[in-house]
Amino acid sequence: MAKGEKSIGIGLCGLGTVGGGTFNLLAEGQKEIVRRTAVDIKIVQVACLIDNPACDLSHVKVTRDVFDVVNNPDVDIVVELIGGTDLARQLVLAAIAQGKHLVTANKALIATHGDEIFAAAQQRGIMVCFEAAIAGAIPVVKAIREGLAADRITWLAGIINGTSNFILTEMEEKHRDFDDVLAEAQRLGYAEADPAFDIEGIDAAHKLSILSSIAFGVPINFDSVYTEGIAKITQQDISYASELGYRIKHLGISRLTEDGIELRVHPTLIPAKDMLANVNGAMNAVLVHSDAAGNTMYYGAGAGSKPTASAVVADIIDVVRHMDSAPEKRTPYLGFQAESILDQDVLPIEKVRCAYYLRVEVLDKTGVMASISTILSNNLISIEALIQKEASEFLNGLTKAHVPIVIITNRIVEASLNKAIAEIEALDDINGEVTRIRVEALEGDHG
Amino acid sequence: MAKGEKSIGIGLCGLGTVGGGTFNLLAEGQKEIVRRTAVDIKIVQVACLIDNPACDLSHVKVTRDVFDVVNNPDVDIVVELIGGTDLARQLVLAAIAQGKHLVTANKALIATHGDEIFAAAQQRGIMVCFEAAIAGAIPVVKAIREGLAADRITWLAGIINGTSNFILTEMEEKHRDFDDVLAEAQRLGYAEADPAFDIEGIDAAHKLSILSSIAFGVPINFDSVYTEGIAKITQQDISYASELGYRIKHLGISRLTEDGIELRVHPTLIPAKDMLANVNGAMNAVLVHSDAAGNTMYYGAGAGSKPTASAVVADIIDVVRHMDSAPEKRTPYLGFQAESILDQDVLPIEKVRCAYYLRVEVLDKTGVMASISTILSNNLISIEALIQKEASEFLNGLTKAHVPIVIITNRIVEASLNKAIAEIEALDDINGEVTRIRVEALEGDHG
Numbered sequence: 001m002a003k004g005e006k007s008i009g010i011g012l013c014g015l016g017t018v019g020g021g022t023f024n025l026l027a028e029g030q031k032e033i034v035r036r037t038a039v040d041i042k043i044v045q046v047a048c049l050i051d052n053p054a055c056d057l058s059h060v061k062v063t064r065d066v067f068d069v070v071n072n073p074d075v076d077i078v079v080e081l082i083g084g085t086d087l088a089r090q091l092v093l094a095a096i097a098q099g100k101h102l103v104t105a106n107k108a109l110i111a112t113h114g115d116e117i118f119a120a121a122q123q124r125g126i127m128v129c130f131e132a133a134i135a136g137a138i139p140v141v142k143a144i145r146e147g148l149a150a151d152r153i154t155w156l157a158g159i160i161n162g163t164s165n166f167i168l169t170e171m172e173e174k175h176r177d178f179d180d181v182l183a184e185a186q187r188l189g190y191a192e193a194d195p196a197f198d199i200e201g202i203d204a205a206h207k208l209s210i211l212s213s214i215a216f217g218v219p220i221n222f223d224s225v226y227t228e229g230i231a232k233i234t235q236q237d238i239s240y241a242s243e244l245g246y247r248i249k250h251l252g253i254s255r256l257t258e259d260g261i262e263l264r265v266h267p268t269l270i271p272a273k274d275m276l277a278n279v280n281g282a283m284n285a286v287l288v289h290s291d292a293a294g295n296t297m298y299y300g301a302g303a304g305s306k307p308t309a310s311a312v313v314a315d316i317i318d319v320v321r322h323m324d325s326a327p328e329k330r331t332p333y334l335g336f337q338a339e340s341i342l343d344q345d346v347l348p349i350e351k352v353r354c355a356y357y358l359r360v361e362v363l364d365k366t367g368v369m370a371s372i373s374t375i376l377s378n379n380l381i382s383i384e385a386l387i388q389k390e391a392s393e394f395l396n397g398l399t400k401a402h403v404p405i406v407i408i409t410n411r412i413v414e415a416s417l418n419k420a421i422a423e424i425e426a427l428d429d430i431n432g433e434v435t436r437i438r439v440e441a442l443e444g445d446h447g
Numbered sequence: 448m449a450k451g452e453k454s455i456g457i458g459l460c461g462l463g464t465v466g467g468g469t470f471n472l473l474a475e476g477q478k479e480i481v482r483r484t485a486v487d488i489k490i491v492q493v494a495c496l497i498d499n500p501a502c503d504l505s506h507v508k509v510t511r512d513v514f515d516v517v518n519n520p521d522v523d524i525v526v527e528l529i530g531g532t533d534l535a536r537q538l539v540l541a542a543i544a545q546g547k548h549l550v551t552a553n554k555a556l557i558a559t560h561g562d563e564i565f566a567a568a569q570q571r572g573i574m575v576c577f578e579a580a581i582a583g584a585i586p587v588v589k590a591i592r593e594g595l596a597a598d599r600i601t602w603l604a605g606i607i608n609g610t611s612n613f614i615l616t617e618m619e620e621k622h623r624d625f626d627d628v629l630a631e632a633q634r635l636g637y638a639e640a641d642p643a644f645d646i647e648g649i650d651a652a653h654k655l656s657i658l659s660s661i662a663f664g665v666p667i668n669f670d671s672v673y674t675e676g677i678a679k680i681t682q683q684d685i686s687y688a689s690e691l692g693y694r695i696k697h698l699g700i701s702r703l704t705e706d707g708i709e710l711r712v713h714p715t716l717i718p719a720k721d722m723l724a725n726v727n728g729a730m731n732a733v734l735v736h737s738d739a740a741g742n743t744m745y746y747g748a749g750a751g752s753k754p755t756a757s758a759v760v761a762d763i764i765d766v767v768r769h770m771d772s773a774p775e776k777r778t779p780y781l782g783f784q785a786e787s788i789l790d791q792d793v794l795p796i797e798k799v800r801c802a803y804y805l806r807v808e809v810l811d812k813t814g815v816m817a818s819i820s821t822i823l824s825n826n827l828i829s830i831e832a833l834i835q836k837e838a839s840e841f842l843n844g845l846t847k848a849h850v851p852i853v854i855i856t857n858r859i860v861e862a863s864l865n866k867a868i869a870e871i872e873a874l875d876d877i878n879g880e881v882t883r884i885r886v887e888a889l890e891g892d893h894g
Contacts, residue, residue, distance in 0.1 A: 029597055029598070032599050033596070033597065035664055035787035036664075036782060036784065037784070038787075131594075137740035137741060137743055139593070139595070142586075142590070142593060142594050143586050143589070143594075146589060146761065146764075146765065147578075147585075147586025147758075147761055148586070148761065149480070149483055149484075149760075149761045149764045149765075150476055150480065150759075150760030150761045151757050151761075152476065152479050278720070278722060278725050290757070291753075292468075292472050292476070292753040292757035292760075293584035293747060293748065293753075294747065294748045294751075295748070296585055296586075296745075296747035297745075297747065298590075298743075298744075299722060299742075299744040299746065300740060300741065300742060300743035300744065301740065301741045301742070304741075306738075306739040307740050307741055310595065310598050310737070310739035311594075312597075313596075313739075314593065314596045314597045317593075317596045321777065321778065324773065324776060325769070325771070325772050325776070326771065328485065329767075329768050329769070329771060329772070330768065331768065332483070335483060336483050337483065337484070337485050340483075
């Protein structure tokens with residue numbers, strides 16, 4: 001070790017995709033990290049259930065028990081990459097009790113137990129870093145908590161689940177069906193064998209609840225996130241959206257309004273020219289609107305071994321830089337001083353204002369269109385765009401008598417839309433349910 | 448002041464566009480800043496040549512002499528927003544000598560005197576922050592120095608001059624001419640009365656030299672940046688580029704190669720589907736490729752009063768957080784420890800490898816095309832794409848006998864291209880010079 005270098009001991013818990021990537025990045029990147037920090041960061045112990053063949057463990061202590069790592073006096077920083085919320089919570093709280101600083105990539109843990117963990121850590125003056133929990137390699141936690149520290153953030157919107165974005169991109173670009181692309185995503189390892197967390201939006205909801213908290217200085221409200229996945233999106237809707245100048249993306253959106261905080265994850269039509277609309281494949285991006293900076297966006301790989309390890313190791317370097325600082329001088333866990341975190345109501349989805357894409361199949365277009373228009377108008381909903389096709393253009397799946405009508409509405413309160421849809425579905429000449437997808441024009445929206 | 452809050456004194460030098468924005472943001476954002484930092488950040492003195500009518504100066508000491516601010520014992524942090532390089536350099540060095548920390552938005556100052564300033568500051572344990580100097584509101588300095596601290600960065604490319612991007616966007620979208628859009632940009636205040644810094648690429652070269660330094664850990668090499676502006680870009684080239692699936696953007700590109708560092712600012716054809724290609728108007732974006740994170744991109748407003756003030760005040764908050772830390776624990780000025788900054792050769796432009804867009808007007812297309820092909824082939828240059836139009840399609844400006852030929856080449860060393868172009872221009876049937884624009888497929892390039 002060169003003159004002036006110090007050594008910091010890392011205890012690595014978990015050696016799966018992200019753990020293995022972190023192990024190897026610390027080994028391969030060591031020279032560059034010393035160039036930046038003048039500190040020698042050394043893995044002193046690894047806990048894993050099975051060895052990872054991609055990692056050379058010959059020079060490191062390996063244990064099967066994560067608590068061995070927590071109790072190892074040579075460990076200064078515990079890196080929690082075991083996933084899940086039960087054992088991970090115990091591990092993290094035990095590490096805090098031992099005075100070890102923490103780095104984690106575990107969004108479920110922070111979204112569900114963050115408040116408890118941060119309170120315990122604050123009492124002991126312990127750092128807890130979680131950049132890797134949100135949008136993988138993208139330093140968006142740092143951007144929001146530090147880069148925009150002078151700003152009042154008013155809303156943010158993100159493509160924060162790579163699997164959903166991969167599926168929607170393939171469906172759009174290659175005209176493939178949802179089930180077909182999902183099966184491929186599973187083969188490629190993007191989606192878990194049980195893909196529910198990804199495609200039902202739960203993973204995105206975990207991340208959104210954390211982003212919302214660090215943006216607005218509110219508690220983490222995972223239980224209040226309105227969550228809708230992508231399973232109902234069809235080729236037909238993607239194609240109509242495109243005809244209207246939109247693309248369908250699975251977004252997490254949080255917005256500060258006078259009546260409360262919007263916190264919602266759902267498929268969304270956004271203008272095809274928007275930056276977010278051009279985020280394709282498994283890539284992630286978070287667009288943030290704040291009063292001084294305006295729109296800023298952060299883009300990159302949202303998952304994967306090396307990209308996530310990049311964020312984990314950057315967090316380790318952050319801990320090394322700040323572990324000796326007075327705790328009150330460090331950036332607070334959620335970006336705001338604990339006593340300044342203000343609980344605000346989360347707006348129920350029925351009270352959220354949004355524009356909508358509606359698709360309805362009608363039997364006799366002339367007469368029904370008049371009825372639909374009347375219902376919308378009676379509910380004070382206006383039609384901003386409309387597609388009506390001749391029956392002959394639509395043969396696939398529909399009988400000639402079924403004609404789709406596609407409508408984009410103005411911005412309205414969801415409760416009004418629910419009422420209008422119920423009335424439309426009660427009409428005699430309607431086939432099946434009304435399809436609805438929310439529409440946002442974020443990049444032009446400076447509210 | 449609430450319990451536990453400390454007060455930090457700011458000396459604000461310069462009250463123009465950015466200075467005025469900073470003054471007002473500190474006033475309006477004070478409550479939110481206290482929520483984040485528990486520190487009361489107060490402007491104790493302002494130096495300006497004329498008062499800014501947008502700022503209420505009634506509760507602050509105002510001086511015409513910036514050195515009054517430097518010598519004011521109540522000032523903890525000097526914020527240099529006077530611009531220029533001579534007085535600004537004296538001011539900054541005097542502040543360092545007085546033990547004041549520094550925040551600046553001055554890219555010309557850092558690009559030309561950064562090494563001297565950082566050396567002086569390091570001796571005194573002084574912080575010097577310059578997030579606002581590059582890409583306005585976008586926290587890209589923080590992203591590179593801290594967010595990607597675990598990564599080896601291999602290249603970066605950015606749209607880092609809003610005026611040039613505004614002009615190119617207007618030319619493309621509205622089919623307007625360069626001079627016409629430039630005049631509007633001047634009316635709108637995007638471009639200075641003397642727009643040379645912007646449209647000749649000097650402003651972008653300042654920023655690129657700093658970005659390259661913090662990405663690779665090399666000295667700031669402003670004098671070695673190859674710099675080309677946008678004045679020669681025509682409607683015709685924008686339209687051919689579009690036909691070939693490209694857009695023309697003014698990029699700053701720096702890349703680490705085995706033979707040295709590429710450091711170049713020039714108009715560039717990039718695939719129309721790339722994220723960078725969709726950065727429009729006065730917006731900026733920096734795309735970074737690193738070994739672990741892969742491609743990450745940072746997007747936002749690159750200039751303007753409030754966006755730049757957002758970065759200035761975020762830097763002030765960073766200083767407040769780290770001014771009491773041990774200097775060796777802080778993120779180094781250029782992201783790397785001073786003794787680890789390695790001087791590397793900057794590759795002369797003749798040695799840079801690039802693909803090229805070539806446009807040449809020929810008198811007799813059949814015969815000349817064969818000659819051109821032979822010249823390219825003899826210089827080991829291959830044709831990746833080609834547009835040849837019938838003479839009758841081209842009447843504007845050209846006589847019927849003049850036919851444009853547009854070629855995209857493979858990636859070749861610039862010296863070979865220079866030789867080929869000289870040979871082509873020596874042909875009898877060529878009208879005028881060969882137009883050349885570099886082509887990069889950055890987002891698919893993981894080298």
